[in-house]
Amino acid sequence: MGGPRVSTWEPQDEVTAVSHVRVRFAPSPTGYLHIGGARTALFNWLFARKYGGTFILRIEDTDVERSSPEMIEGIIEGLRWLGLDWDEGPYLQSERLALYRARAEELVASGWAYYCFCDPEELAAKRQRALAEKRTWKYEGTCRRLSAGEVARRIAAGHPRAIRFKVPEEGVTRFTDRVYGEIEVRNESIEDFVLLRSDGYPTYHLSVVVDDADMRISHIIRGADHLSNTPKQVLLYRAFGWEPPVFAHAPLILGPDRQRLSKRHGAMSVTAYRDMGFLPEAMRNFLALLGWSPGDPSREILRTRELIELFSLEGISRANAIFNFEKALWMNAEHLRAMSAAELFPFVRAELEKEGLWREEYGQERREWFLRVVDLLKVRARTLRDFVTSGRPYFSDDFPMDPEAVQKNLRTNSAVKGLLLELADRFERLEPFDLQTTERVLRGLAEERGVKAGVIINAARTALTGSAVTPGIFDVIVAIGRERAVRRLRQVAATLSE
RNA sequence: GCCGCUAUGGUGUAAGUGGUUAACACGCAGGCCUCUCAAGCCUGAGAGUGCGGGUUCAAGCCCCGCUAGCGGCACCA
Numbered sequence: 065m066g067g068p069r070v071s072t073w074e075p076q077d078e079v080t081a082v083s084h085v086r087v088r089f090a091p092s093p094t095g096y097l098h099i100g101g102a103r104t105a106l107f108n109w110l111f112a113r114k115y116g117g118t119f120i121l122r123i124e125d126t127d128v129e130r131s132s133p134e135m136i137e138g139i140i141e142g143l144r145w146l147g148l149d150w151d152e153g154p155y156l157q158s159e160r161l162a163l164y165r166a167r168a169e170e171l172v173a174s175g176w177a178y179y180c181f182c183d184p185e186e187l188a189a190k191r192q193r194a195l196a197e198k199r200t201w202k203y204e205g206t207c208r209r210l211s212a213g214e215v216a217r218r219i220a221a222g223h224p225r226a227i228r229f230k231v232p233e234e235g236v237t238r239f240t241d242r243v244y245g246e247i248e249v250r251n252e253s254i255e256d257f258v259l260l261r262s263d264g265y266p267t268y269h270l271s272v273v274v275d276d277a278d279m280r281i282s283h284i285i286r287g288a289d290h291l292s293n294t295p296k297q298v299l300l301y302r303a304f305g306w307e308p309p310v311f312a313h314a315p316l317i318l319g320p321d322r323q324r325l326s327k328r329h330g331a332m333s334v335t336a337y338r339d340m341g342f343l344p345e346a347m348r349n350f351l352a353l354l355g356w357s358p359g360d361p362s363r364e365i366l367r368t369r370e371l372i373e374l375f376s377l378e379g380i381s382r383a384n385a386i387f388n389f390e391k392a393l394w395m396n397a398e399h400l401r402a403m404s405a406a407e408l409f410p411f412v413r414a415e416l417e418k419e420g421l422w423r424e425e426y427g428q429e430r431r432e433w434f435l436r437v438v439d440l441l442k443v444r445a446r447t448l449r450d451f452v453t454s455g456r457p458y459f460s461d462d463f464p465m466d467p468e469a470v471q472k473n474l475r476t477n478s479a480v481k482g483l484l485l486e487l488a489d490r491f492e493r494l495e496p497f498d499l500q501t502t503e504r505v506l507r508g509l510a511e512e513r514g515v516k517a518g519v520i521i522n523a524a525r526t527a528l529t530g531s532a533v534t535p536g537i538f539d540v541i542v543a544i545g546r547e548r549a550v551r552r553l554r555q556v557a558a559t560l561s562e
Numbered sequence: 563g564c565c566g567c568u569a570u571g572g573u574g575u576a577a578g579u580g581g582u583u584a585a586c587a588c589g590c591a592g593g594c595c596u597c598u599c600a601a602g603c604c605u606g607a608g609a610g611u612g613c614g615g616g617u618u619c620a621a622g623c624c625c626c627g628c629u630a631g632c633g634g635c636a637c638c639a
Binding site for chain 1: 565567568569573575576585586587589596597599600601632633634635636637639
C-alpha cells in the first residue's frame with residue numbers, strides 16, 4: 065500500500081479526548097439520496113452505534129435555488145429504508161441563518177474577516193478568463209485593504225457586501241485526517257473565501273463549521289471530495305478559537321468506468337435498489353464494503369450487528385471504490401438465503417402486495433405454508449422481485465408459460481401427454497399427499513412405462529409452473545397442493561397432441 | 563493552470579514494525595452432486611504489485627522522479 069497510514073494507531077484513539085461520539089450526516093437536498101451519500105451516512109451511523117454515540121441528521125439547505133422540500137423527503141425516505149435512524153434532527157440550516165450571520169460578524173469584529181464590496185459578476189468574469197487561459201486566479205484581496213473610513217462610507221451608502229475570510233498570507237495549515245494522514249497546505253494557495261454572501265446566506269464553509277461546532281460534532285466522517293476544502297475549515301475553527309473535530313474522509317465511489325458515479329451508470333438513488341428488490345440488510349453490507357474493509361477479505365457477508373462491531377475508521381481505504389453491481393446482486397442473494405422465511409416475510413409480503421398477489425390468509429391460517437414456499441424460493445432468488453416472478457405459480461393460477469420450456473419439456477416427447485394424465489389420476493387418489501408419496505408415485509409410473517423419471521419430472525415441472533427452472537419437483541408439487549396440481553396437469557395435457 | 567490524494571488479477575480487499583511459491587471473496591472456465599436451475603463441494607485460468615530509478619543481503623511495503631486517475635480551486639454544497 066502507498067504511504068504510511070496514521071502511525072501507531074490504537075483502537076481507543078478513535079475516541080480519544082471525546083467523552084461522547086457525536087457524528088452527523090449533512091446532505092444538501094439538491095437530489096435524492098445517492099449511493100455515495102448513503103455510504104457516508106452508513107459510515108457515520110455505524111460509528112455512532114459502535115460507540116454508543118449520537119447520530120445527527122442535518123440538512124444543508126442554504127442554497128435556496130437548488131434545494132427543495134421534496135428532496136429532503138426523498139433523502140429521509142432513503143435513510144429510513146436503509147434503517148439508518150438518527151438520534152437528533154433533522155436540523156435545517158435554513159432555520160439557523162441568524163446564527164451564521166452573527167458568527168460571520170464576530171469574525172469581522174475580531175479581525176479575521178472583512179466586508180467585500182466587489183461585484184460578484186465581475187469576479188466571476190475574471191475567474192472565467194483566467195481559467196480559459198489556463199492561468200491560476202485567486203481573489204486579489206481588494207477589499208481586504210480598504211480603510212476603515214472607506215468601509216464605513218460604503219456601508220452607509222448601502223453597497224451590497226459579502227464577508228470574506230482573511231486567510232493568513234504565509235505559513236501552512238495542517239491537520240491530521242484519520243484516513244489520509246497528515247495533510248498540509250500552504251496558506252498562500254488558499255484565497256480569501258466568502259463566508260457570508262451579499263444576500264445574507266452563508267456559504268458551505270461557514271455554516272458547516274458553525275454547525276459542527278455548535279452541535280459538538282466529535283468526528284466528521286464524509287466523502288473525500290471535501291478533503292481539499294478541509295484546510296479552509298480548519299482555518300475557521302482556529303479563527304473562532306475552537307478545537308477542530310477529528311476528520312476522517314472516505315474515498316469516493318466510482319462507476320465501473322472509473323468515472324464519478326452519475327446517471328449514466330444507471331440506478332444511483334438507494335430507493336432504486338429498494339425497487340429492484342434489494343434487502344436493506346444486504347445494501348448496508350454492500351455499501352459498508354465500498355471504501356472500508358474489516359481487514360479480513362474472506363468475510364464479506366456481514367450482518368449489521370457485525371458491521372457495527374467491526375467498523376473502524378482505520379479500516380477505511382484511501383483509493384476510490386468501484387461500484388460493482390454484480391457483486392451487489394450476489395451479496396443480496398447471500399443475505400436472502402441466510403435470512404429465515406420469517407425474517408423475509410414482511411419484505412416478500414410487500415412485493416406480493418405491489419403485484420396484487422397478496423392474500424390475508426398468507427399471514428393467518430396459511431402462514432406456515434407461505435413460509436415454506438418462501439424457504440423454497442429464497443435459495444434461488446437474487447432479489448425480492450424473484451419472489452413474485454418465480455413465486456407466481458404458487459400464489460396465483462395465472463402465470464406465464466415459458467415457450468422454450470414448453471417446447472423442451474412438453475412437446476419433445478409424444479408420450480408426455482399420457483404420462484401427465486396418468487400422473488394426475490394417481491395423484492388425485494393419493495393419500496397422504498406428501499414428499500415421499502408423490503415421489504413414489506411418480507417414479508413408479510416412470511418405471512412402469514419404461515421412461516426415465518426425468519422425462520415426467522421435467523414435464524410436470526413445466527406443466528405446474530410454466531418454467532424449466534424451479535425448486536425440487538416434489539417440493540413444488542406439495543407446495544402447489546393436490547387439487548391445483550391435478551388440475552394443472554390435466555389442463556396442460558389437454559393442450560398437447562399424442 | 564495551481565493545490566491535494568491515490569495506484570496489488572476484470573472487480574473489491576489481504577499480505578502487523580521490508581524476509582519463502584503475493585492470499586481471500588466476486589466474476590469467469592471445467593467437474594462432482596442431481597429431476598432443471600441455484601446452492602454446496604472440487605479443480606483451473608487470471609496480478610508479480612502504474613512506470614523508471616534508488617536504499618538494502620532482501621522491497622508490494624522505505625526514498626526520489628514520472629505517468630495516469632480522481633478530487634478541490636465559486637457570493638454551489
